[in-house]
Amino acid sequence: MTTMTRARPTTEAPPETRTAAVPRRRPKVEGIYYAFLVPSLILFTLAITVPAIIGIFFSFTNSIGFGDWQFVGLINYVAMFSDPAILQSYLFTFGFAAVTVVLVNVLAFLLAVGLTSQIRIKTGLRAIFVIPMVISGIIIAYVFNFLFSNSLPLFGQAIGVEWLSSSILANPDLAWVAIVLVTAWQAIPGTLLIYIAGLLSIPGDVYEAADIDGAGKRQQLFRITLPLVVGYVVINVILGFKNFLNAYDVIVGLTNGGPGTATRSIPMTIVTGFTGGDYAYQMANATMFFVIVIVLSVVQLRLSRGRNEL
Amino acid sequence: MSVQPALVVENLDAITTLEDGKARRPSRRGRVGAERKSAPLTILLILCAITVIVPLYVTLTTAFKTQAQAVDGNAFSLPAPFSLEGFITAWNLTDFPRAFLVSVLVTAGTVAGTVILGTFASYAISRNWDRRLFRWSFFYLLAAMFIPFPVVALPQIQLTGLAGLDNPVGVTILHVMFQLSFSILLFTAFLRSIPAELEESARIDGATTWQTFWKLIFPLLAPMSATVGIFAFLASWNDYMMPSLITSDPSLQTLPVVQSIFQTQFSNNYNVSFASYLMAMAPAIIVYLFTQRWVMEGVTQGAVKG
Numbered sequence: 001m002t003t004m005t006r007a008r009p010t011t012e013a014p015p016e017t018r019t020a021a022v023p024r025r026r027p028k029v030e031g032i033y034y035a036f037l038v039p040s041l042i043l044f045t046l047a048i049t050v051p052a053i054i055g056i057f058f059s060f061t062n063s064i065g066f067g068d069w070q071f072v073g074l075i076n077y078v079a080m081f082s083d084p085a086i087l088q089s090y091l092f093t094f095g096f097a098a099v100t101v102v103l104v105n106v107l108a109f110l111l112a113v114g115l116t117s118q119i120r121i122k123t124g125l126r127a128i129f130v131i132p133m134v135i136s137g138i139i140i141a142y143v144f145n146f147l148f149s150n151s152l153p154l155f156g157q158a159i160g161v162e163w164l165s166s167s168i169l170a171n172p173d174l175a176w177v178a179i180v181l182v183t184a185w186q187a188i189p190g191t192l193l194i195y196i197a198g199l200l201s202i203p204g205d206v207y208e209a210a211d212i213d214g215a216g217k218r219q220q221l222f223r224i225t226l227p228l229v230v231g232y233v234v235i236n237v238i239l240g241f242k243n244f245l246n247a248y249d250v251i252v253g254l255t256n257g258g259p260g261t262a263t264r265s266i267p268m269t270i271v272t273g274f275t276g277g278d279y280a281y282q283m284a285n286a287t288m289f290f291v292i293v294i295v296l297s298v299v300q301l302r303l304s305r306g307r308n309e310l
Numbered sequence: 311m312s313v314q315p316a317l318v319v320e321n322l323d324a325i326t327t328l329e330d331g332k333a334r335r336p337s338r339r340g341r342v343g344a345e346r347k348s349a350p351l352t353i354l355l356i357l358c359a360i361t362v363i364v365p366l367y368v369t370l371t372t373a374f375k376t377q378a379q380a381v382d383g384n385a386f387s388l389p390a391p392f393s394l395e396g397f398i399t400a401w402n403l404t405d406f407p408r409a410f411l412v413s414v415l416v417t418a419g420t421v422a423g424t425v426i427l428g429t430f431a432s433y434a435i436s437r438n439w440d441r442r443l444f445r446w447s448f449f450y451l452l453a454a455m456f457i458p459f460p461v462v463a464l465p466q467i468q469l470t471g472l473a474g475l476d477n478p479v480g481v482t483i484l485h486v487m488f489q490l491s492f493s494i495l496l497f498t499a500f501l502r503s504i505p506a507e508l509e510e511s512a513r514i515d516g517a518t519t520w521q522t523f524w525k526l527i528f529p530l531l532a533p534m535s536a537t538v539g540i541f542a543f544l545a546s547w548n549d550y551m552m553p554s555l556i557t558s559d560p561s562l563q564t565l566p567v568v569q570s571i572f573q574t575q576f577s578n579n580y581n582v583s584f585a586s587y588l589m590a591m592a593p594a595i596i597v598y599l600f601t602q603r604w605v606m607e608g609v610t611q612g613a614v615k616g
Contacts, residue, residue, distance in 0.1 A: 029438055032519045036434035037447055040427045040490060047487040048454055051465035058465070065468065111358060119352040127602055128359045131366070134598040134605070136548035136566045139587045142573070143365045146580060151368075151385040185361070190609055197610040246458045249550040249566075256573075267460035271555065274467055283464055290461040297456045 052290075058280050059287045065279035076284035086285060088261060089269040092176065096265070097244035100180050104187045105236055109229075111188070112195030113221065126196075133189035141253025144182045145169065148254070172262040175255050179263055182250050187243065191236045198232035199225065231304065238300040242293060373397065373585040380581035396581035397589070404568045404586055405561070413547060413564040416478045416485065420546035421539045423486035428493030428538060429531055433523055435494070436501040448498065454491040459484075459552060467555055476558040484556065485546045493538040500534045501527070537608040540601050547594050565590040 059076055063069035080086045115126055132140070149167035156164025168174040202225065210220050226233075248267045251257060257264035266289050273282025372380055373396050374389040380396075400406065431451065438444040459466075470480040504527070512522045550566045557563055569590060572583035598605060 029441060029444075030519050033434040033438055033444070036430040036523075037444065040431040040451060040494075041447055043427070043483065044451055044454065044487055044490065047466070047484055048457060048462060051462040051469055052457060054469070055462060055465040065464075111355070114351055114355050114358075117351055118347050119355060120347050120349070121352065125352075125355050125359055126606070127599075128362055130602070130606060131362055131595065131598065133609075134544055134548075134594045135591050136550065136594070138550035138566050139548075139569055139591050140365060142569060142583070142587060143369050146372075146584075147365065147368065147385060154384075185365075193606055193609040242458075246460055248460070252550065267458075267463075267551070270460050271463060273464050274555070279464060286461050286464060290457070293458060293461070294456055 055283045056287050059284035061280045063280040064277045065274070069280070072280075076281045077288070079281065080284060080288065085261060085264075086269060089264050089266050092263060093245055093247065093266045096176055096180060096183075096247065096263075097241050099176075100183050100187070100244045101237055101240045103180060104184045104191050104240055105233065107184065108188045108191035108236070109195050109233075112192050112199055113225070115192070116196055116199045129192060130189045132186045135186070137186055137249035138253040140186065141182055141250045144178070144185075145254050148178050169255050170259055172259045175259060175263050179247070179251055179254055182254060183244060183247060186250065187240060191240060194232055194236055195229065198229040202228050234303050235300070238296060238303070242296050242300075245289075245293065245296075369584050369588050369591075372580055373588045375581045377579055377581050380584070381578055393581070396579075396585035399579070399582045400586035400589065403582065404565075404571065406586075406589060408561065409563060409565045409568045410589075412478050412562055413566075416482050416553070416564055417543055417546040419479075419482035420485040420489065421542045423482065424489040424493050424542040425535045425539050427486060428490060428497050429528060429535065431490075432494050432497030432501055433527060436498045448494070451494050452491045454488060455495075459488060463551075463555060470556050471558070476556055478553070478557060478562055478564070481553045481556050481564075482546075484552055485542070485549065489538075489542045489545060492541070496534055496538055497531060500531060504530055533604075536601070536604045540597070540604050541608055543597060544594060544605075 058069070060071055060073060061069040062072045062075075111129060115122065115129070119125070148169050153165055153167055156162075156166075163171070163174065168178055206224055206228075207220060210224055215223065245265075246267055247265045248271075251263055251265055251268060255263045257268050266285070270282050270286045270289065273279045273285070276282070368385045371387070371389055372385065374392055374394070376389075376391065376393040376395060379387070379390065431447070435444045435448045466484065467476075470476045470484075473480070475483065509522055509526065512526050517525065548566060549564075553564045554567045554570075557567075569583070569586060572579075572586065
């Protein structure tokens with residue numbers, strides 16, 4: 001965790017300097033400060049830490065969620081690697097997250113460039129582009145579900161394209177495309193706003209100098225804008241990827257993991273442990289997933305720290 | 311998890327630039343472009359904006375259609391005749407008032423809990439940073455940003471069941487806990503920017519720690535509380551996964567969860583389901599329209615889906 005403090009000194013640096021600046025050093029911490037802090041610590045421990053520990057513990061057992069259980073060592077973990085259902089959900093989730101993260105970042109970056117240029121109704125357009133962020137994932141997925149299974153096939157029939165003539169949600173090879181599109185629709189606003197902040201942090205005289213030197217708009221985009229917002233790209237890509245690995249609501253609303261199990265994400269597989277009776281096994285899956293998320297987070301912190309040291 | 315904010319610590323420049331972007335921007339390429347607004351680019355962006363509008367337009371128009379018109383497959387036609395039957399049926403089918411009330415209570419509890427626990431803990435942490443317990447608590451509480459809900463979902467379902475919290479109260483507590491890291495991150499950053507002299511002078515005037523916090527610090531934190539509160543609102547109001555898994559009694563489900571009845575039964579009454587979807591998403595859109603500034607700033611200050 002300490003790496004985090006070094007990541008971005010502007011907001012993360014410990015306020016030691018401030019405390020040191022206070023002339024009167026309190027010899028003893030006032031009781032009220034404990035009263036302020038302890039409720040959060042207790043609730044947090046009960047709600048998150050204890051479940052996490054219990055989950056990891058039971059991943060080494062054969063528990064079915066209730067009743068007797070025994071330690072089984074690493075059997076659950078070993079079994080995961082030869083379980084087609086698990087492997088498929090990892091393959092799908094990572095593939096889906098990779099495709100979505102590229103699509104979202106390319107579109108959000110281009111939109112951000114557009115929305116920071118000299119255009120009309122800038123404020124109104126920005127307000128519209130942010131709307132998808134405030135809509136419930138499952139509900140908008142239901143709406144798109146209707147469009148994909150009713151309206152799009154009608155359109156496909158009208159223009160005579162066979163693969164569009166029936167619902168793509170029922171097509172095991174294409175259902176993931178629908179999930180990517182709806183997830184992207186929802187994820188673009190957050191990514192877009194970060195890119196806008198990044199673009200606005202570039203000083204205007206850089207472009208003026210480029211203009212004087214005769215650089216064209218395209219050159220300015222690739223030689224000036226992109227290199228200067230690369231840190232924002234790193235943040236958006238890693239956070240987006242982590243976020244998409246947790247895909248649940250949108251998939252439930254669109255395909256519910258189907259057809260068959262073609263679009264079942266890792267979180268959806270984990271949750272089957274609740275009803276499917278393989279509690280301990282899915283806890284091993286969850287623990288595995290946790291390790292992956294942690295590794296991604298460490299990479300994120302390393303990369304953002306590296307950027308700061310440049 | 312819909313709007314679950316996570317760690318992006320933007321530098322403070324970025325925050326300010328988004329705010330005064332309007333003031334700064336014209337001077338940027340002004341000398342070259344001479345304030346000329348690009349019409350083709352505006353039109354291109356409007357076309358892109360249509361992709362955002364289309365699903366919302368379809369929801370709105372379908373909700374006001376009669377059932378006969380809603381099933382004809384043309385999603386883009388205007389309602390003719392204009393009908394409210396969808397809303398009336400949806401209201402009764404989903405028991406809208408009850409689901410709405412549950413959603414409101416869970417969301418209000420999450421917003422209040424996040425702001426109160428967040429400001430309390432952040433104040434204690436930032437004013438006792440030289441103490442190990444408080445410093446470590448900060449990193450401990452921040453760790454939740456690296457624990458997505460699916461990782462702890464199964465034990466949480468079990469434990470809330472055992473503790474009798476497999477209901478909206480349990481959902482509220484979990485929502486607060488998953489929002490806490492982000493809010494503490496924002497609050498401690500903001501608390502650091504408050505000049506120490508301000509608090510010193512309150513102390514000299516004889517204010518106790520509680521008075522200093524409640525009368526001086528808490529009001530100063532208001533803009534940050536607004537940001538934190540709005541993100542807690544959006545995350546809680548829109549969440550499907552957590553209430554659907556934690557709450558065991560179907561009659562105590564939140565609005566997003568009750569919409570699932572249209573996937574199994576009544577699946578062809580599109581006017582009814584879309585009226586129901588509209589009623590469920592409208593509050594979030596309305597809140598957004600009034601709080602755009604905080605929503606947009608919140609994202610750049612450190613809120614991103616995670």
